[in-house]
Amino acid sequence: MSLRPINFVWHAKLDDFNTSLAWSSDGTRLAAGSVSGQVAIYDVASGKALHVLENAHEDGCDAVAWRPDSKALATAGRDGKWKLWDAVEGKVLVEHEAGAMWTEHLAWSTKPIGERGHLLAVGAGKQVTLWNEQGAASGEPLKPQKTVTDLAWIMGGTTLALATSTEVIVHDPADGDERVFQAKDPILAMAFSPSGKWLMTGNQDATIHVWQTDSDAQMHMRGFPAKVRQLAWHRGSRWLATGGGPSIAVWDCSGKGPEGRMPLLLEGHTEPVSALHYQPAGDWLASGARDGGLAIWSPTQRENQISRAKIASGVTRVAWSPDGKLLAATGEEGEVQVLAVE
């Protein structure tokens, strides 16, 4: 098996554990945030830090999310706030309290919600608030019973999904319609297939749970060595990759779903996998592990590992650029590495 060489395009460093990483939708900017509260905006072409926002959030930054026009960046952190930054000037446009001690989740709708435009969902404690592109409140907050553990726009980017430990709530901001999926095991992470057919949750007790959303079918997969927090869908909605240990399992969700089928196992990491991401427009899966190992896979091929690399400390996030040509990875000691597979 011959691995493809890696081109380490550029690297940078924040001053502590990187918690968050996001590509702008035009692919020209990359943002990363750290537990020290530092947030950096990089020019992808040159690797130059255009802005280093010191202490963007006191006590730590937990999320960064680009406004879909790539001109503004939303950040959230352990000061309980979320902020909208002018990414050109590096200045705060607006900042708001989000309703809890820690603001941990941010997600922009990928499509406009009627006249309200693109909406930003902000998850803090037991509350999700919605904001418009200018950073003004838009609509009533959602108040689940438990702390929000995950947040995403699904079904083409116009429907909001949020997870707490006990349920997944799907909310249509246009008409307020809600659908609730009750969970048996405490949910840590949630991932809807791009088609919307499948909802998967990764759970505290080392299981994943699967709902087929167009029927009442549910499935439950056990046998993971650790709790499952990493879930990544292939764009075609057929393959779901999961972490929860040093091996990556890739589940075939075609037809009746993954139950009773052996997943493809991607072996190579020696420490637990900490990050997974499929190419937005391709078939490669990127993984990062707690020992700093990075790997690129083409799961359905017999020689499934395409390439591998390493950063100095444990990988915290991996993210493909929108065109899939570049991979960004962040580390526990603040590393920001951008690389390409030749």
Place this chain on the structure above:
Amino acid sequence: MSSTKPIPVTVITGFLGAGKTTLLNRILTENHGKRIAVIENEFGEIGIDHQLVIQSDEEIFELNNGCICCRVRGDLIRILAKLSQRRDKFDSVLIETTGLADPGPVAQTFFTDEEVKESFALDGIVTVVDAKHVSLHFDDMREVREQIGFADVILLNKEDLVSPAELAALEQRIRKMNPMAKIYRTKDSVIALDKVLNVGGFDLKRALQLEPDFLEAAGHDHEHEHEHCEDPNCEDESHHHHEHDEEHHDHHHAEDVTSVGIRAKGELDEKKLSEWLGELLRTKGQDIFRMKGVLAVKGRDMRFVFQGVHMLMDGKPDRPWGNDPRENAIIFIGRNLNRAELNEGFKSCLV
């Protein structure tokens, strides 16, 4: 990956108004120079600046992997995972629970969640008791009795508000429920920090150090302690009625939270022991809050030390017996413990 020493965690429990927040503020004030993260479950008056104080809502995770005792605190798992990301780690973490919190899930969090275990170690459970008012809650508040049962350290606070006789009676009653804990009488929660921090309540290395204490407290062969007989061979309920007048609350009352100490000379059969203990924890683990022991196992040169919370047990060989006579000491603290059954079961494991 972090390979540093786990950060010690101290849990402060106690009924509303007992003096938990006063104790917390005292630790924060006196421990200046150290970095302490505080996780609070109710809004207390933290009077100290420059400390990280995190508010949290008690959120119990019920894990469905077959064990009814696998209740852990999801809020703590989430918060501790985030705290462990920081490079300049904390010297310690203090968790103040609500007055009604069950300490079981708090403790179990530190023994079941791999990520939490990697970065944090539960050092001790400190229970603050309002000496003046606790008697009012003893009988109708299950939580008060649980918090006493789980404790490594108990502060009999507000000692100035009760008579010495009342205090002695209260201490005696609490001692009976939990002979393992160190009990201190305090006013305004004033206590030397080394009595509440780094007490090693779950540290197997220190299980042996505790041995003389809990054996004595378990009341074995202590004739002068006839008023609260804990003699493992004694099942005479009438002992409970020897109480004096000042302890009238206890008069017709057999505690549901109590302790059973067992001491036996000789050696244990490893297979029988593991079967008995396994069965005991499976069937009664829910009612066993804490347990500790030092055991002599036949064919093993080392003392075997163990400690546990509910169904979770942690044990290892310690130092060699050498020429010391082989004997076993074990203590259970819990709810509705059956002394005769525990004794009989344990002794059936002797060779």
